[in-house]
Structures are given as structure tokens and as C-alpha cells.
Amino acid sequence: MTVIFQDPLRPRAVLQAITELVDNHVTALRIAVAYVTTAGVKALIGDIATAAGGPTWRAAEKTLITTFDYGRTEPDALRLLLKHGFEVRVAVLGLHRSEQRPDATSWHPKTYIVCTPRKRRAFVGSANLSRRALTVNTEMGVVVKAPVSGELDTAWEQLYATSELLDEPSLRAYERTRAPQVPEPVEPATPDGGPHPYDLRLFSDAVLDREVRPADFSALWLDAGSMSSSGSHSQLELPRYACRFFGFDVRRYNRNQRTIGEIGIVVGNSSPWTRSLAWHGDNGMERINLPTPRMLAEAGVGNLEWANTVVLFQRAASGVFVVTAAHPDSAAARTWHRESTATERIFRLGQNSSRLCGLI
Known part of the structure; x- marks a missing residue:
């Protein structure tokens, strides 16, 4: 087990830790996070796709489970994941999953699992799938390795079983009921870009x-x-x-x-x-x-x-x-x-x- 700590003095530690889990043997990527932003998806997917290699990344099974709680997940982020070939699922916390309301209990996992034929590697910690969480927020987590069909797979199966596949009507309903949010600032176009x-x-x-x-x-x-x-x-x-x-x-x-x-x-x-x-x-x-x-x-x-x-x-x-x-x-x-x-x-x-x- 390796402890990962990120803050402004140690930026991108979370993104680097997740990316380093990936190689050209990856067969599946499984993500469970409480909320997702478009900038976060762009930051993570670009680095992971490069680490895996094009053919391997395209062939890998990709699944993300999230929630609509509090309206923090951005609809465009989910559409971007679908465009990248993800199966997107929503945790079932109540009768009306498209409504952004707090429930009796919150759905709060932040887990990134990389699967290969012989083992599982995962980052488990505090970071949601947002740009700041991956790069500059103060976050903490651990990198763990586990066998196939071990406790990590069992936990994922439970998360999967208590979620539902996102469909377009549910996504549109979520957009209609989602309260106005302060959008996460957009990442500059290029790493070295910026104003004069x-x-x-x-x-x-x-x-x-x-x-x-x-x-x-x-x-x-x-x-x-x-x-x-x-x-x-x-x-x-x-x-x-x-x-x-x-x-x-x-x-x-x-x-x-x-x-x-x-x-x-x-x-x-x-x-x-x-x-x-x-x-x-x-x-x-x-x-x-x-x-x-x-x-x-x-x-x-x-x-x-x-x-x-x-x-x-x-x-x-x-x-x-x-x-x-x-x-x-x-x-x-x-x-x-x-x-x-x-x-x-x-x-x-x-x-x-x-x-x-x-x-x-």
C-alpha cells in the first residue's frame, strides 16, 4: 500500500497516482465517484489513454458510477464519458434518481480501479473526478493491489448492483431539475497557454x-x-x-x-x-x-x-x-x-x- 498526499505544494499527485496504475495490459477501468465534472474527465481520460496506448484503451471495458446528489455532477461530463465509450451508471439512492436532493444517506465513494488479467490496482481516497481534485486540492488516498475476485471485486460488484444504467431521458430529467451551479473553471487550452x-x-x-x-x-x-x-x-x-x-x-x-x-x-x-x-x-x-x-x-x-x-x-x-x-x-x-x-x-x-x- 502506498499513501498519496496532494496539496498545492505537491500538485497532480492524485492524477499521477491514477495514471501510473495504467499500462498496456489494462482490460477494464472502473470508477466510482460522488460527482464528476467535464474538466475532470478531460484531465483524467487524456492521461490514461496515453498511458494505456490507443488500441488497448479503445478495447478496454470502461465503467463509471456516480450520483446526482446536490446537482454537482455536470451533465456534459457524463455525455463526454459516453462519447469515450464508458458505461455510465447512477447510484440508486431513492425513488427519483434524477432529482438532485439530499437523501437520508449520501453516496460517497471515490475509487479508481484498473483491471488486468492477473490483478487489480486501485486508488482509493478523497478525490472526486474533478480537475481540482486531480491536480491541486488537498486530497489523500492510498494505492492498493488486490487479486482478481478478491475484496476489491466484491465491493465493486455491490456498487454496480445498486446502480442503474444512465439513459438519455434520465439525463435530460436531471438537467431540468438541476439547480444553477457555479461551473468549475475551464482548463486553459494548452498546458503552457495563458494571457500575456x-x-x-x-x-x-x-x-x-x-x-x-x-x-x-x-x-x-x-x-x-x-x-x-x-x-x-x-x-x-x-x-x-x-x-x-x-x-x-x-x-x-x-x-x-x-x-x-x-x-x-x-x-x-x-x-x-x-x-x-x-x-x-x-x-x-x-x-x-x-x-x-x-x-x-x-x-x-x-x-x-x-x-x-x-x-x-x-x-x-x-x-x-x-x-x-x-x-x-x-x-x-x-x-x-x-x-x-x-x-x-x-x-x-x-x-x-x-x-x-x-x-x-
């Missing part, structure tokens, strides 16, 4: 215009740039009003430098450092002095340099922030960028800067 930096709003303008409340988000990332203003390349410039992400509500700025407050940060397995968040009067930005490479080495973190990376701050317990750095072309950095682009929470740092930042 100078087409984006300034972070400070978005905060002032109340388009975004930084304190509502769990993570803040930004392009570090060269960080050439300090000899150790550890002084990180932040956009104005970034302090609100860290819990400070500074409203009055002037040309004088000032300390906004102290924050605790953790890097890797280090003990917390207390670092000053300051206002830089000359260039109008906020800044923080991150631990220097020497400090990091002495703490046993390793040979980490901040310059020319993408730095992410994530909220942790007791007001501490976990900090990590990723190469701009890494899967992690691309996922942060993609998530903020998809949710329209990506901004330019400063008036004269092409550096980007985003909230997750």
Missing part, C-alpha cells in the same frame, strides 16, 4: 477593487525573478497588498520603508524561521527576506537557491507558512500557473514588471 503578462491586471488593483480577497486563499505563488537586490539572492519582492494573504491589513502606504509584520515560514523539514514582511517605499512593493542558501544548508534543507524560481507560500498550522520553490518549467510550477489562470486569479506583480503571481 501585460494583459493581466495588477495584483494591487484587483485587491483594491475587491475582485479578490487574498486571505480567502490557501496558497500564493509568484515568479521570483533574479532577486538581485541582495547579495545572497534571498530578498523576494512581493506585490503590494500581498500582506493581506499573510494576515495583515495595511491600508496606508507612503514613500518610507516600514516593517509590516513578522511571519513564520517553514522550508522542507526545517524548524520555523521568523521573517519580516516589509514595505519598500522606493519601488512601491512589499518584500520578505527568505532564509539564505547558507541558512538552509545549516538547517539540513539542502542546496536550495530562490532566484529564477517560482516560489509558493501555503498556509499551515498556527499561522505558519510553508514555502517551496520550483523551476518555472516543472510540473508543479505549471500546475500553479494553470490553476490560477483557469480561475482568473493570476496577476502581474507591479506596474513595470512582467513577473506573475497567483492565488490558489
